[in-house]
Amino acid sequence: MNGSTLIADVIGNPLLEGYGRFLFPITFNTPRPGDTLADVPDLLTWYHHVDTATTIDVVGDLLMRRENGQTVFFNIYTEQERAAAPGLEDTGLFVFPAQGVPTGAKPHVAICNAGGGFAYVASIHDSMPHALWLSRHGYTAFTLQYRPGARTGCEDLARAISFIHTHADELGVDPEGYSLWGGSAGARLAAYLGSYGPARFGGDDVPRPGAVVMQYTGHSDLSGAEPPTFACVGTADPIASWRTMRARTDAIAAAGTPSECRVFEGLPHGFGLGIATAAEGWIEDAAAFWQAQIDAASAASAPSAGPATVREYVRLDYSPTFSGIDLNHVSPDPDAVEGTVATAAVDPTRSQCLFLWDEGGAPTTTTPRSSGYDPAGFRPTVTSIPAVGGTVRGAVLLCAGGAFAVRGNNSDCYPTAEQLSASGYHCFVVDYRLRPYTQAEAGTDLARAIRFVRAHADDYGLPSPQHIALGGYSAGGILCGETILNWSGSTCPAELDAGYTPDGLDSVSADVTATAMIYSFYGRLSVAELNPDRLAGAVPTYYCYGTRDPFYNQFEAQVEVMAARGATHRARVLDGWPHGFGAEGGWIEEYDAFMQRAFAAA
Structure with missing residues (x-):
């Protein structure tokens, strides 16, 4: 595999048994006969920083596993369902099994959902690279091929989650605390299923995800029951406002649920893994965020190992009143500062x-500007x-x-x-x-x-x-x-900050x-x-x-x-x-x- 490999040869490779077409947007931007893997960026409308080496890596991984006799694709609807509704033929799950885990271990599950404006599914850039990275870090990751459309996409994701729970033993995975990942339109699917659960969209009555990871989406809906959420976006995105994403994660955090939002200066829409950009490495932070939720849930369900005397459970005969509490932001009046x-x-x-x-003397690594709540200066x-x-x-x-x-x-x-x-x-x-x-x-x-x-x-x-x-x-x-x-x-x-100039106070200990x-x-x-x-x-x-x-x-x-x-x-x-x-x-x-x-x- 290399950049000169013809896209048509990948789609038609008999090892991929007819589902190689799902790797490329053949119903939206049909590849020309001479197009190669190096031409993939030209096919992915709305996307940027599409890395050809990563594309080659994904395709090579799928073909290598097929050569070794492994299953890489699952239909999520039955043969009868697909026959009754032909659109269901364009759905399914690609699997990227966890690598480097002990024999018999049951890895945790991530389901990655690519965007494409609900016009196509940009898996080759927006979900498969993520799934391959997660698999190489000990998680079993799936990528969803869904019917473009917000409602149909949610229904397909609900079915996929149900499929994985039903077949967890066959797949060798632990679905507890599973995560949903998505970019652009795919992030909307992940967020909707996170907020409302699979049953709301026709799936089984299984738990909502343990975490949602969202990239560059304008999704602002909140149910009040959002799971822990990690988000990232660029400031130069003309489609998804970073302010919208941050406002949503701030609202989730204000409700007491773990959330993070990473904003990358100057990045446009659809940067994927962000290879060779300011965003490169974001997926490591996102995976750590998800793992923290897994660890916390596991520790909470484990028998107590610590001495009981250090923890006291108290049942008070009253509840918090929150009376007279001013929840507004406080920023000191500079005129009241004495020196x-x-x-x-x-x-x-x-x-x-x-x-x-x-x-001007504070140590800093951030360009000074208004925080949105504190004034400039x-x-x-x-x-x-x-x-x-x-x-x-x-x-x-x-x-x-x-x-x-x-x-x-x-x-x-x-x-x-x-x-x-x-x-x-x-x-x-x-x-x-x-x-x-x-x-x-x-x-x-x-x-x-x-x-x-x-x-x-x-x-x-x-x-x-x-x-x-x-x-x-x-x-x-x-x-x-x-x-x-x-x-x-x-x-x-x-x-x-190497440019910081120490003064006399810096010689005093900051211990407490x-x-x-x-x-x-x-x-x-x-x-x-x-x-x-x-x-x-x-x-x-x-x-x-x-x-x-x-x-x-x-x-x-x-x-x-x-x-x-x-x-x-x-x-x-x-x-x-x-x-x-x-x-x-x-x-x-x-x-x-x-x-x-x-x-x-x-």
Whole structure:
């Protein structure tokens, strides 16, 4: 196989038994007699960055497996159904079995759905390369040949999912936690089946997918029951707006379901695997996202291995009220900022708002611009809330949640600070950078705030510089974990940005003694870190979350990992409580005691 191989020779190859035609858009852009595999990009309307080497790889893989006597294509409708409805002859599943797995193992399943504007199915670029990549990384992947059309496509995908569940033993796969992948029109199919389930479209009553992976689609429908969702798109896409995709994943995240959206500067529609583009490697992140959902579900269903004393299930006689909570984004008023943490005079008797960095001095890898919520020119700040009473017992830096898209200070941080300050803690609300800035950039913001508080431990009357803790909610807790694992101690921001100029504060340690993960975990947005080696730097950690939180399985899984490695931690699990309860639930009093034990042991 090479770029000069005739498309007609592939379609007519007897090894492919008549289904070789599904590899190419023969009913939309019919290949000319002399067209070769190198000409495939010209046949795929609406697609870009079609990689000929990948096309050759896919075709070669199918033919090699057929030469070895393997089945590569399955009809999903019976012979009688196909005879009664001739359009069903143009449907089926190509299979790409998991490679490198132990004999007898049952790999997890991905079903990939190509786009094509519901005019054709661009499998050779938009689904088969993905399936081949997944198979080489231990998953069994299928690609769907469906009847073009939103309704018929959903019906065919529902049948395909049902077929795989019915024949799982014959196929040697584990369909539990299966994922649906799709590009463009194919992403719409994946999203619809993810939101409503196969039975809604004539399939069997089988579970909805464990994850959906979507590329470049304008699909905006939401049922309120979306599965964990990973999305990616380019900013130069004239068909699918990146803003639409991000708004949908933000809405999924706001509902408490894991979601991620990757936006690639300057990329057009239909980039597939993104070979030799800014998007190359996105599929690794998407597969890791899916695997995190599998791991979390598996850990949640496994018998508890950790000591029961670190996890307490609490049934309260009341539910969260959310009364008086302001869920709007908070962006500090620059006119209220008194100076920078590097030069301002500290006054522990009143609230102060200070910039964390000199203007233009923040370490960054992102071109500065408006985040969509923060104005252009936004600079991260820290706002102090002084301790009330005579004895200062410590300092707590608080980071609000909001999926790294907003900062819900008024629902998370300030109600908590009010209670903690009354208990003798100086509190500091950190307004860190949001999207498009990275988690690492925001991590340096929090590390900077920690250094400021530690440098002024005497000014604030702290018992010692070790009497400093963190508290984070949802994305804010993830940020706390980012800083603890990657930006603590003497780690300099110049490791992120080589052009950063260190100052005196960078010589101060960014260590903390404890952290609270309030409906949060160590990891990245929507994905808990479950590798015990990567959690080796965790500090004593207090968790509080509800059993109705969509991330519940991931919280439980990480608590188990922490217990197994002997880390100091405690989990307060609120029966029947959802995501986003802020300062409610009685956790603040427990965290107070937890911090004091950690301070005493430091």
